[in-house]
Amino acid sequence: MAIDFKQVDFTYQPGTPFATQALTDINVTIPDGSYTALIGHTGSGKSTLLQHLNALLKPTAGTVTIGDRVITPETSNKDLKALRRHVGIVFQFPESQLFEETVEKDIAFGPQNFGVSEADALKTAAEMLDLVGLDRDLLQRSPFDLSGGQMRRVAIAGVLAMAPQVLVLDEPTAGLDPQGRLDMMEMFANLRYERHLTVVLVTHQMDDVANYADNVIVMDHGKVVKTGTPQDIFKDPDWLVAHHLGLPKTTAFAQQLMARGIQFDQMPLTEDQLAQALVQQLPVQQLGGATDDE
Amino acid sequence: MMNKLIFGRFIPGDSVIHHMDPRAKLLLSFYFIGIIFIANNWPTYVLLFVFTLLAIKLSGVKWSFFINGVKPLIWLILFTVILQVLFSASGGHVYFHWGIITISQLGLINGVYIFCRFVLIIFMSTLLTLTTPPLELSDAIEYILMPLKVVHFPVYEVALMLSIALRFVPTLMDETEKIMNAQRARGVDFGEGNIFQQMRAVVPLLIPLFVSSFNRAEDLATAMEARGYQGGEGRSKFRILKWQARDTWATLAFAVLTAALIFLRA
Numbered sequence: 001m002a003i004d005f006k007q008v009d010f011t012y013q014p015g016t017p018f019a020t021q022a023l024t025d026i027n028v029t030i031p032d033g034s035y036t037a038l039i040g041h042t043g044s045g046k047s048t049l050l051q052h053l054n055a056l057l058k059p060t061a062g063t064v065t066i067g068d069r070v071i072t073p074e075t076s077n078k079d080l081k082a083l084r085r086h087v088g089i090v091f092q093f094p095e096s097q098l099f100e101e102t103v104e105k106d107i108a109f110g111p112q113n114f115g116v117s118e119a120d121a122l123k124t125a126a127e128m129l130d131l132v133g134l135d136r137d138l139l140q141r142s143p144f145d146l147s148g149g150q151m152r153r154v155a156i157a158g159v160l161a162m163a164p165q166v167l168v169l170d171e172p173t174a175g176l177d178p179q180g181r182l183d184m185m186e187m188f189a190n191l192r193y194e195r196h197l198t199v200v201l202v203t204h205q206m207d208d209v210a211n212y213a214d215n216v217i218v219m220d221h222g223k224v225v226k227t228g229t230p231q232d233i234f235k236d237p238d239w240l241v242a243h244h245l246g247l248p249k250t251t252a253f254a255q256q257l258m259a260r261g262i263q264f265d266q267m268p269l270t271e272d273q274l275a276q277a278l279v280q281q282l283p284v285q286q287l288g289g290a291t292d293d294e
Numbered sequence: 295m296m297n298k299l300i301f302g303r304f305i306p307g308d309s310v311i312h313h314m315d316p317r318a319k320l321l322l323s324f325y326f327i328g329i330i331f332i333a334n335n336w337p338t339y340v341l342l343f344v345f346t347l348l349a350i351k352l353s354g355v356k357w358s359f360f361i362n363g364v365k366p367l368i369w370l371i372l373f374t375v376i377l378q379v380l381f382s383a384s385g386g387h388v389y390f391h392w393g394i395i396t397i398s399q400l401g402l403i404n405g406v407y408i409f410c411r412f413v414l415i416i417f418m419s420t421l422l423t424l425t426t427p428p429l430e431l432s433d434a435i436e437y438i439l440m441p442l443k444v445v446h447f448p449v450y451e452v453a454l455m456l457s458i459a460l461r462f463v464p465t466l467m468d469e470t471e472k473i474m475n476a477q478r479a480r481g482v483d484f485g486e487g488n489i490f491q492q493m494r495a496v497v498p499l500l501i502p503l504f505v506s507s508f509n510r511a512e513d514l515a516t517a518m519e520a521r522g523y524q525g526g527e528g529r530s531k532f533r534i535l536k537w538q539a540r541d542t543w544a545t546l547a548f549a550v551l552t553a554a555l556i557f558l559r560a
Contacts (some may be wrong), residue, residue, distance in 0.1 A: 017359055056475050081481055089479040096469070097476040099501035109498070113481030144505060158480065 001067040001086060001165045001198055003030040003053055008062035010048055022048040024222045026062070030166075030215070035192060035199045037209040037230075040219035041244035046170075046202050047092075049219065053168050053200065054087035055080045067165075085114045088164030092171050094155035098143040103129070103154050106143050110162040121161070128157035131191070133183065149180050156184075160191070166198040167191070173205070185212060210234065210248035210269035218243065235267045250274050304427050310540055311353035311425045316434035318541040322548055323422045329552055330411050335560040339410050345551055346417050353425050363420040364413060371412045379405040428460040433533055450526020458514070466507070473502045 010023035022045050030036045030053075040046050051057040052064050055071050064071040069083050088110075091097070100106035107128050108121035116124070129136055132153040138146065143154055156172065169188065173181040189212050192199050203209060209216060209230055216233045218226040220243045226233060234240070234251050247255065254268045254277075262281065268274035306312075311319075333339050350360060364371075381394065382401040390397040423431075436453035443449050474484060477498045484495050 016362065017356060051475065054479060056478055078486075081483070084479055084481060087479075089476070091472060091476045091479070094476065096502055096506055097473055097480070097498075099498045099505075110480040162480065 002032040002065075003067075003087075003166065003198075003200075004065040005029070005049075005052070006063045006065070008052065008059040008064060010052070010057060011060045012048075014060055022222050023052075023059075026224055028217055028224050028227060030198065030200060030217075033196060033198055034215045035189075035201070035213050036215040036217060037213035038200060038202045038217050038219065039204070039206075039209060039245060044219040045222040046219055048222075050089065050168055050170055050200070050202055053166065054084045054089055056089075081114065085162055086164055087166040087168060088159040088162050089168040090156050090159050090170065090172055092174060093152075094159070094172075095148060095151035097155055097158075098151060101142060102140050103143050103146070104139040106154060107158045107161050110158050114162060124161050124163075125157070128161045129154075131160060132157045132187065149176060152176070153184075163195075164197070166200065168200045168202075170202045171204065172201075173203075173208070188212070206234075206246050206248040207250075210250065218245070220244075230269050231267060234269060303424065305355055305359065305424045306427075307354055307425065309352060309354040309425070311349065311421070313540065314425075314544060315535055315537050315541045316426050316430040317437055317535055318537070318544055319422055319426055320431065320434045320438065322544060323418055325548060326418050327415055329548075329555060330414055332552070332555045332559060334407075335558070337558045338555050338560075339407065341551070341554060341558060342414055343410070345547075346414055346421075350417065350421060353421060355421070355424050359424060360417050360420055364416050367412070367416060371409060374412070375405045375409050378408050428463075429457055429533070430535075432457040432460055433535055437535060448526075450529075454526060462510070466503070469506060470499065470503060473499055 005026045005028045008023055008026040009021065011019055011021045013019050026049065038046050038049065048057065052059065052071075053066065055064070055066070055069075055075070058064075058071055058073060058075055060073055062072075066083055067086060098106050100109060104122055104125045107125035108116075108118070111121040111124055112118060126136055126139060129139060134150060134153050134157070138150070138154075143151060146154065152172075159167070167188070172188070173184050176184065185208055188199060188201075191197055201208065201213065213230055216226075216228060216230055217224055218233060225243060226239075234247055237247055237251075237255060240247060246252075248269055250268055250271050250273070254264060254274055258264065262278075264277050266273075266277075268277050330342060333342055350357070379397060379401050381396070382398070382404050387399040388396060389399070389402075426434075432453060435456060436449060439447065439449045439452065478484065480498075482495050482498055483491075484499070485492060487495075
């Protein structure tokens with residue numbers, strides 16, 4: 001499901017003395033099936049944009065097209081439910097949204113709101129638990145007995161249980177340990193192919209952007225300042241610094257190598273790409289030449 | 295939703311009123327509400343309005359804030375005024391009479407007076423909250439409650455609770471908004487359906503809010519103990535309230551106002 005923004009403006013508390021404009025003239029498309037990363041400095045409007053993706057906020061000007069639904073400033077708050085089923089949002093620290101007595105019921109809560117029968121929803125809940133890598137023994141436990149990482153997985157399972165076509169993730173790995181972080185990012189990448197999802201990831205981790213995304217939207221001061229592939233975005237380090245962004249670790253390292261005379265045809269974004277590029281450049285005769293010197 | 299409310303907000307500024315001692319502001323605001331009831335004729339109400347508008351002018355806060363402060367309460371005000379107009383004892387010229395409903399000259403005048411009182415009280419209390427940071431207010435309340443220590447009233451504890459509560463109001467509002475959005479994304483309709491459906495919809499909001507408040511309280515208590523907090527007795531203060539010349543002048547202005555009101559009163 002593609003999502004298209006046309007000349008979208010958004011103002012918080014319009015018409016009051018506290019009015020603040022959070023989005024200005026947003027024109028951007030999130031293609032169907034893409035893995036789009038949304039990056040930008042804190043307060044650049046990422047989270048505001050994210051809430052437009054399933055009409056939690058409606059634009060104060062312009063239109064947002066989600067699949068075949070068009071959201072305008074005049075769209076009524078009724079019958080947006082169908083839309084929200086198709087766009088699942090995992091908010092920052094989603095563990096704070098758990099409330100049911102058991103893990104099972106909490107995961108089944110979303111589907112039941114969208115009219116799935118209780119039996120079916122509970123069945124899905126068990127499957128979702130496998131999907132996020134938790135033991136089925138946890139089904140009957142209270143979500144408040146779990147560890148932070150487990151709670152996070154249950155919350156994500158609750159969103160996945162609605163079987164959304166678009167999965168929006170707002171810093172899903174914030175506050176997790178390195179292994180948990182890697183597991184979770186791998187899980188999303190796999191889900192994308194298994195379920196043909198469109199993924200939108202809001203993150204400050206440039207490594208994740210380089211490793212997983214194929215489309216990047218850069219925001220600054222409520223405006224979209226650049227869109228393109230990770231290659232396009234990360235090839236200009238000075239521009240990134242000007243917009244308070246960093247480079248992926250690999251690219252930063254490649255930059256240092258370039259400063260010492262090593263050339264790359266294409267800026268390496270992942271460790272694999274960097275290793276490949278370096279291996280190709282190793283002079284073959286020098287490997288054998290070490291013995292000649294003696 | 296809730297953030298449309300102007301009443302009770304603080305607007306940073308740099309005026310005489312902003313720099314006044316919060317104790318003076320708090321006490322004088324209460325005093326003002328008291329002396330409004332001295333007024334009972336046109337000259338006294340005009341005087342009170344001139345005084346209030348002057349204070350607002352001095353604060354440098356935009357007029358629109360005050361108008362917006364009255365807006366949410368306008369129905370309550372009109373309701374009271376209309377009751378007063380329709381049902382007050384007849385006096386002066388009677389314009390209309392039907393059953394128990396009487397519109398008389400006295401009733402109309404009383405209605406207008408009540409309207410003025412409401413507006414004055416709202417303007418003055420809005421001025422207090424718009425120009426005083428919540429923490430300063432809680433400092434002022436702590437100071438004013440001090441005499442109650444004689445009767446073993448836990449002043450420090452109350453003051454601490456008050457300042458923590460004030461500090462966490464915006465945090466909890468943000469949290470509420472966040473959880474509400476998360477649950478809406480999971481298909482909850484807030485504020486729709488009949489009263490029972492609406493009450494059921496609040497459960498997925500309330501439980502996470504309570505849970506996070508408990509967690510927050512625990513974390514905060516741990517952090518406070520780790521920083522050596524052992525109770526209110528024997529602590530020194532970082533924010534020290536200072537009574538300055540401008541506060542004395544303000545008090546004098548109120549004294550003059552009171553005298554003038556008593557003089558002009560019918």
